[in-house]
Amino acid sequence: MRISQRGLYALQALTVLAQHPAGVVKIRDIAARENLPEKFLEAILLDLKRARIVDSLRGAHGGYQLKRSAKKISLGEVIRKIDGPLAPFEDAESLRRRVNGDPKHRALFRVLLDVRNATAKILDHTSLSDLCCSSRN
Numbered sequence: 001m002r003i004s005q006r007g008l009y010a011l012q013a014l015t016v017l018a019q020h021p022a023g024v025v026k027i028r029d030i031a032a033r034e035n036l037p038e039k040f041l042e043a044i045l046l047d048l049k050r051a052r053i054v055d056s057l058r059g060a061h062g063g064y065q066l067k068r069s070a071k072k073i074s075l076g077e078v079i080r081k082i083d084g085p086l087a088p089f090e091d092a093e094s095l096r097r098r099v100n101g102d103p104k105h106r107a108l109f110r111v112l113l114d115v116r117n118a119t120a121k122i123l124d125h126t127s128l129s130d131l132c133c134s135s136r137n
Contacts, residue, residue, distance in 0.1 A: 007082040009036050010044050011131075014078060017054065018070035018128040024056075024063035044082070051081040070132060076123035086120045088112050 003011075012034045017025055027045065031038040045064055048054045055067045066073065076086065085091035090098075095116060098109040 002083070003079060004083050006040075006044055007079050009034075009041060010048060010078055010082045011075065012036065013041060013045060013064075014048070014053070014066070014073065014128050015131050017064060017066050018073075018132045021066070021070065024061070024065045026063040029063070047082065048078075053078065053081065066128070070129035071127050073128045074124050075126045075128070075131075076120055078128075079123060086116055086123065088115055092116055092120075 013030050013036070016030045016033055027038060027042055030036065031041050045054060045056070049056055049064075052067055053073060054064045056062065056064050079086065089112070092113065095109055095113040099106055099113055102109065
C-alpha cells in the first residue's frame with residue numbers, strides 16, 4: 001500500500017476539520033495551517049464531498065465541515081476513497097484468489113494478504129478523532 005500525496009493532504013485537511021466540530025473551516029485557512037497548495041486542496045475536498053465525508057457551505061461564512069462525527073470516519077475509509085485498495089498490489093479479493101489459485105506461490109500471496117489485512121485493521125480502527133487526541137499528547 002502506498003498513500004499518495006493527495007491521500008496525505010486529505011488526511012491532514014480532515015484532521016483540521018475534526019478539530020473544529022462546531023463550525024466550518026475555509027479552504028484558505030486549512031491550506032495556510034497545513035501549508036498545502038490551495039487549488040490542490042480544493043480538488044481533494046470536492047472528492048471528499050462526493051464521497052460524503054465532508055459537507056460544504058457557500059457564502060461569506062462558508063467552508064467545509066465533516067459530514068459525520070470524527071469518531072465515525074476511519075483513516076481506512078478516507079485512504080480507500082482517495083487512493084484505492086489498501087493491498088500492496090491489487091485488492092484483497094484478488095490476493096485471496098491468488099492464495100487459492102496458485103499453489104506454487106501460495107506462501108508469497110498469503111504474506112501479502114496478511115500485510116494488507118494488518119494494515120486494514122489498523123487504518124479501519126483509527127478514526128480522525130483518534131488522530132486529534134493523539135496529536136494533543
